[in-house]
Amino acid sequence: MPFFEITARSGDARLGTLHTAHVDVETPVFMPVGTLATVKGVPQDLLEELGVEILLSNTYHLLLRPGTKAVRELGGLHRFMSWERAILTDSGGYQVFSLSDLRKVNEDGVEFRSHLDGALHFLTPESATAAQIDLGADIIMAFDECTEHPANRDRTRRSLEMTLRWAKRCRDYFEDHKAEAPFHSTLPAENAAKGAPPADRNPSYNPNEGSRSLSQALFGIVQGGMHADLRRESAQRTVELGFPGYAIGGLSVGEPRALTREMVEAVLPELPADRPRYLMGVGTPEEIVEYAALGVDMMDCVLPTRAARHGLLFTSEGKISIKNARFARDESPLDAHCACRVCARYSRAYLRHLYSSNESLAGLLNTVHNLSYYLDTMRQLRHSIKLGCLEAFVSERRSQRLNSPALSERGDPA
């Protein structure tokens, strides 16, 4: 069975399945960000209940705390955080470029100081890949240079050339070491097995049987800044290297939304139709629908979780700031059209009180609602592709378009 299967199409959009080492993941998929092996504030069973099939963790953050070797010794990331569904780790490249001080880049790799304690670290394509093998996520990413924005053609070309050389080094290192992922030597976590598994939990991973991938999948990353021709060239040459999936990186870094879309539209035709396409760090509820319609299969963004912690909530009637005084006497649920457990139980007045009083329950409840909103959107999207009526769905969503929030960012700060 191939790593990725496409089961339906509607326009350019694809309904597919990622057969990861742990579970099957339906695409198009939105991956919540669980920076430090936790989606901030939300226990794993609630993520399961929300229908999260894959989440993203950040290698950079885990490298600093608790350390990728420590996670390996504890059986890998799945066992460490008691999560039996799929995980994707980024390579650390983006955070090295956005969070750390005193960054020195050379052909070999990047020297940087930890944003936590100033300690000196050095990451290379090989060590970033080794760190991700230690973590043992189902999908791991090549170590790239995230080209700064703005960057001129020359600078962008030099950067994408180095990213290509690094991609080859990542691929070569991975091919030599892919048998070393911790899930090859561990059974499903005993702790997790102690609890009654939720009815909808996927069957446990068994490395000795079945049709799942027996290894991690390493994805290549397309760079090329805001230059469409360089984007196309980066895509073509990354594809030549050969990966089971391709990401579009270096976007959502402060450029106008129209330019982001232009770059995505330049890259997608260059990517093989039978491989998953992952647009990194995107986006708003409207954007994830639009990009899926263009043929993107995977996305991630801190927006739903980070906005929730700032009291910004996505609803079927638009984005609201729960701290607004008009909610102080509002007994209605956050979103009358939402079936999540927060909307089923609590009033806007109570959620406003929790947020205004700086109560930590606000973070949990707001995050559960926003993730529910995103995951519902993806479910509706997949359903529309299956029914072949995606165009109608996209039009409907466009007509209720919210103001574009100025919040879309990648890489949760620690």
Add this chain to the structure above:
Amino acid sequence: MPFFEITARSGDARLGTLHTAHVDVETPVFMPVGTLATVKGVPQDLLEELGVEILLSNTYHLLLRPGTKAVRELGGLHRFMSWERAILTDSGGYQVFSLSDLRKVNEDGVEFRSHLDGALHFLTPESATAAQIDLGADIIMAFDECTEHPANRDRTRRSLEMTLRWAKRCRDYFEDHKAEAPFHSTLPAENAAKGAPPADRNPSYNPNEGSRSLSQALFGIVQGGMHADLRRESAQRTVELGFPGYAIGGLSVGEPRALTREMVEAVLPELPADRPRYLMGVGTPEEIVEYAALGVDMMDCVLPTRAARHGLLFTSEGKISIKNARFARDESPLDAHCACRVCARYSRAYLRHLYSSNESLAGLLNTVHNLSYYLDTMRQLRHSIKLGCLEAFVSERRSQRLNSPALSERGDPA
């Protein structure tokens, strides 16, 4: 049916049932503290799952945020926080004396400044009772002066005399206004009704039928500082005023544990055997067992919840600080003898990582475990009373006595 029924005894301990306006509560009971209409970090469905039948909220804090009138307009505390089980509110007396600045006490009441914004407030026995009627908790408390420690006999006597005069004013105000509690005019919260009720949820309150109390229950509070004879006198004269239950206040304010116990032992024989006895602000897991054995029926303390937020966890093998480096590679559950969902799923290594990384999930998971430990202790205690073997249970717990933590305090800071 009386408000309180005793169904079994073992030594001086009593197994009983409080027939509150919302649900029946089995005693001896430990009440988790939900200062601002939330047990910090824990969603209400998890409290239900843990078996919490009654929780405590602080009138002082709710008076400042969101305001007791606001809560009344939103249908009362039960509806506001979507909690259909029982609630007890304190009178605000303790927080006025421990948290606020510029306190001026006279016969009429207490003028104080909010610890949040310095705004001037005035609480009297009447207004504190009115605030608690607005909140609509099942059990409310008389407004007392919490005598400071240490206090000499003269000062203590003057203070307890005023508390007695205030208790009468509270009782008189309550008798005139008890029909005004918000649950007399509201049906169960629509929001809560939307969600599928947990299988073990108690039947909804219906003010028009059944055997429950149709009103709140106002408890009197015994003061008397650290003087056993004054404690006895305060108890006798509070009982003469006549309340459906009696609290022992003004303890756990910094005095040695032996002195606390001496005061409790002085008071208990003076309280009527057929009324519930509530020891305020107590205690450690060992103390709650010891006091229940003496005949105390109700206790509350911030210890399990506050300690959890500081990474201090109660286990069957003693108290541990989860931040300790020795847990960094520890794959075992927090407490192998605990059936809570945290121990069923997560390792000590993961919990340590969350706490060390300042992740908000640490607060939720630690609190759920500590509350589970306390509520399990109370369940075992009640079971031992029912079986008539409480003495053996108390001996067993004494033999595993932990070091007495220096954490027992009342009244969560906001």
